[in-house]
Amino acid sequence: xxxxxxxxxxxxxxxxxxxxxxxxxxxxxxxxxxxxxxxxxxxxxxxxxxxxxxxxxxxxxxxxxxxxxxxxxxxxxxxxxxxxxxxxxxxxxxxxxxxxxxxxxxxxxxxxxxxxxxxxxxxxxxxxxxxxxxxxxxxxxxxxxxxxxxxxxx
Numbered sequence: 021x022x023x024x025x026x027x028x029x030x031x032x033x034x035x036x037x038x039x040x041x042x043x044x045x046x047x048x049x050x051x052x053x054x055x056x057x058x059x060x061x062x063x064x065x066x067x068x069x070x071x072x073x074x075x076x077x078x079x080x081x082x083x084x085x086x087x088x089x090x091x092x093x094x095x096x097x098x099x100x101x102x103x104x105x106x107x108x109x110x111x112x113x114x115x116x117x118x119x120x121x122x123x124x125x126x127x128x129x130x131x132x133x134x135x136x137x138x139x140x141x142x143x144x145x146x147x148x149x150x151x152x153x154x155x156x157x158x159x160x161x162x163x164x165x166x167x168x169x170x171x172x173x174x
Contacts, residue, residue, distance in 0.1 A: 031089030038083025
């Protein structure tokens with residue numbers, strides 16, 4: 021598979037993981053309760069619907085930024101906007117890495133018996149790690165050789 025093909029596949033995988041992750045928020049906004057206790061323990065009580073809705077919108081936006089690695093999508097965007105989308109996408113990757121890294125390290129410490137497993141959200145940590153595992157390499161592999169105001173990403 022070519023570099024561009026791998027970036028595209030990983031970009032779509034990133035979007036799929038990100039949007040399916042957002043599905044939990046939509047489920048909770050619709051009144052579902054399964055799994056809600058795993059995030060409420062971290063927020064010290066029930067989360068207001070407005071906060072949950074705002075988080076959902078942010079997560080959907082972040083998930084769709086995975087399309088920045090998909091050349092067929094970005095070629096249709098003017099070069100100045102391509103730069104802005106890629107900057108936002110790299111920012112999303114950085115935030116995801118900052119959120120994921122410490123929790124994965126904690127998970128490894130728990131698995132090794134060096135930390136207490138109480139309060140560890142195993143399911144969410146793995147989900148964030150999977151999202152990052154698709155998003156980061158998709159952005160790296162899709163980096164354009166050069167962007168100027170007259171060109172588009174090939």
